[in-house]
Amino acid sequence: MIQTTNKTLLEQLQITELEIARRKEFLGFSEDDVALLLSCKELITRHIDAIVTEFYEKQTAIEEIALLIGDSDTLARLHSAQRAYILGLFDGYYDIEYVNNRLRIGMVHKRIGVEPKLYLSAVKTLKDGIDAALNRYLEDKEHVSKVMGAIDKLLYFDTTLVFDTYIRSLLAEVELAKDKVQNYAKELEGKVAERTHQLHELSRRDPLTGLYNQRSLRDYLRRELMVASRHKRPFCLIYFDVDAFKQINDTRGHSSGDEILRMIGEALLNVSRESDFPCRYGGDEFCLALPECNLANAELTCKRLIEQFKARVSSVTLSIGVVQTGPEEFVDPEELLRLADAKMYEAKSHAGFKICT
Numbered sequence: 001m002i003q004t005t006n007k008t009l010l011e012q013l014q015i016t017e018l019e020i021a022r023r024k025e026f027l028g029f030s031e032d033d034v035a036l037l038l039s040c041k042e043l044i045t046r047h048i049d050a051i052v053t054e055f056y057e058k059q060t061a062i063e064e065i066a067l068l069i070g071d072s073d074t075l076a077r078l079h080s081a082q083r084a085y086i087l088g089l090f091d092g093y094y095d096i097e098y099v100n101n102r103l104r105i106g107m108v109h110k111r112i113g114v115e116p117k118l119y120l121s122a123v124k125t126l127k128d129g130i131d132a133a134l135n136r137y138l139e140d141k142e143h144v145s146k147v148m149g150a151i152d153k154l155l156y157f158d159t160t161l162v163f164d165t166y167i168r169s170l171l172a173e174v175e176l177a178k179d180k181v182q183n184y185a186k187e188l189e190g191k192v193a194e195r196t197h198q199l200h201e202l203s204r205r206d207p208l209t210g211l212y213n214q215r216s217l218r219d220y221l222r223r224e225l226m227v228a229s230r231h232k233r234p235f236c237l238i239y240f241d242v243d244a245f246k247q248i249n250d251t252r253g254h255s256s257g258d259e260i261l262r263m264i265g266e267a268l269l270n271v272s273r274e275s276d277f278p279c280r281y282g283g284d285e286f287c288l289a290l291p292e293c294n295l296a297n298a299e300l301t302c303k304r305l306i307e308q309f310k311a312r313v314s315s316v317t318l319s320i321g322v323v324q325t326g327p328e329e330f331v332d333p334e335e336l337l338r339l340a341d342a343k344m345y346e347a348k349s350h351a352g353f354k355i356c357t
């Protein structure tokens, strides 16, 4: 964004003494013109109030302008500003201060919403008013015509300055709107990325327990078994299910069954390390994948899992199978799952909380 408040309008528009001189040159505004304008200073000062009053009578007759001005206080303020403006035209000083004032007029017109067509019609009205006043009070019509020539150049000079600031102000608004749109787009992008991430996470989880689901376990095993094989590290998979879960559902009710599954989720999360992968495989079957872990350590994990489970649920047992693959020879994920499932079934044939390795 353009930071404007620490620069004057002259600086913002890069208008220097040299630039002012060049603009006057373009319009053929010379010392002769200055002298012509100065020659009428006294006359204009004497009749200024009549000129300004006549100007605003004409201006307020136009409905759009009357609406823009709005109230009598504003009209009074405009009256005194226009008075100063007209006197300035005949003052003989068309220097950097004069230019700065004209630039500010452009800013004000943009701010209050005076469109170029209204501004230009006001300039025309002013010029006609000055022309009429000079013709009314001066005998020498040739002189009047010369003075009006000088006025013409000066009004062109002023108008270019007013339009420079007007356009600059418009550009600043466009920049601001562009910044706003860009920020909004960035914000949206961030939100979409966040939602996409959330959806992706949801698609990998089991809603009841919050554990990973079977699909994400397969993805995980494909990836991690390759890593383990590359680094020649042992990898274990614990596979277990609840004994007689159907009966539990039937006798205690489905919601009690759900609660038991949730408790298994808690117990599993409690015994998992950061790198482990706790998963609800489906129904009452669960897995815990343990990278960089041998059978002995996996068995210890099973015992801790049983403890955690017992602390939460009574009169329910688990059957647990554990297999290791690596560190030299590795089976693929499907084979690992099949072997672990077979071990779990082996455990089923014994009484509760049996661990088969």
Ligand SMILES: Nc1nc2c(ncn2[C@@H]2O[C@H](COP(=O)(O)OP(=O)(O)OP(=O)(O)O)[C@@H](O)[C@H]2O)c(=O)[nH]1
Residues within 6 Å of the ligand: 208, 241, 242, 243, 244, 245, 246, 247, 249, 253, 254, 255, 256, 257, 258, 261, 282, 283, 284, 348
């Ligand atoms: N409450 C509840 N029950 C479920 C859910 N998902 C599956 N089940 C039930 O889990 C039971 C699993 O039964 P089975 O596969 O026969 O196993 P089991 O009764 O534990 O028998 P064994 O495995 O031989 O000990 C079925 O009755 C399913 O309806 C669930 O999300 N909530």
